Amino acid sequence: MESNMLLDVANFSTLFVCMVLKFPQIFVLIRAKSTKGISLNSLILELTGFIVFVSYQMYYNYPPPTYLEYPILIAQDVILLLLILHYNGSLKQSVLYAAVFVGGWHLLTLQKWIIDLAMSLCTFISAGSKFAQLQCLWQSKDSGQVSALSWAMATYTCAARIFTTTVTTGDMQVLVRFVVMTLLNTWVLATVLYYRKSAKKQD
Template sequence: MNYYSYPLPTYVEYPIIIVQDIILLLFVLHYNGKLKHALPYTAIFASGWYMLTLQKWILDLTMNLSTLISAASKLVQLRYLWQTKDSGQVSATTWGLAIYTCATRIYTTLVTTNDATVLIRFIVMLALNTWVLATVLYYRKTTKKTD
């Protein structure tokens, strides 16, 4: 699957994250007594994974779709924050870490591959994560201590 002749770590990150998610899902299904429901999902996952390796355009399409889905998710979260005007249980630290991760990925992409698609993805995610963090901080409720 080395379509672009990038360093191996560029390709290894996402499969490891996906496998971690699958293992977590299997544990959840096991402890909920629903492990038998995992078979259809396993078949879909295996066939999808196989299709990713068939054509370069499929890999490019999935990257673009993942950017679209991630952006849509953040916009939905922003809309909810604006509607409720309450950041409630949203962690500013988590969003700060997401911003740091995107900034780091932009740097490492520039240094290793300079891939425009990946750069656009992380620049968009950095902007949206920063927007969510600013919204969370704006709607954060301050509590006054009484002595």
């Protein structure tokens, strides 16, 4: 009974947090009108990982509460992608990105081996997105346009999903992915806060 209540709390809190997870980053970006410190490659890899992950969960008919937040995250990432392309002066590329993502999404579920292979690579893709963001921060040494709140919420949702995955499906691939993502999100968050603190000291 208690574990069921904890599962419900974890599922619904994760869904709620994900509904607004990217909003702080979107607002910071609109206010700054600058993408300094924000990695486009990181966002593209993250979006790819989200698409693969939700496709895998849907393909195997996993309980919707365990992945319901991903369509919401994908929509928010698309908004972020459009904003970054806009402020970089390359909004026309959005048509190409849309064609690649929609085509790739369809391709994933054509054969069982394709979705299984994609899921086995999903952790590496998602990890790559975090390292791309870290590299961007290390190079710019500026986290002013990166939302610490968004990264903190991302860390919480991945940690919550470790619990929900353990209790529901027990899928080891999914579990490993969430453990790795929790650690890397924490690393990015710590880096954002470090450069923010350094900037305040210089001021």
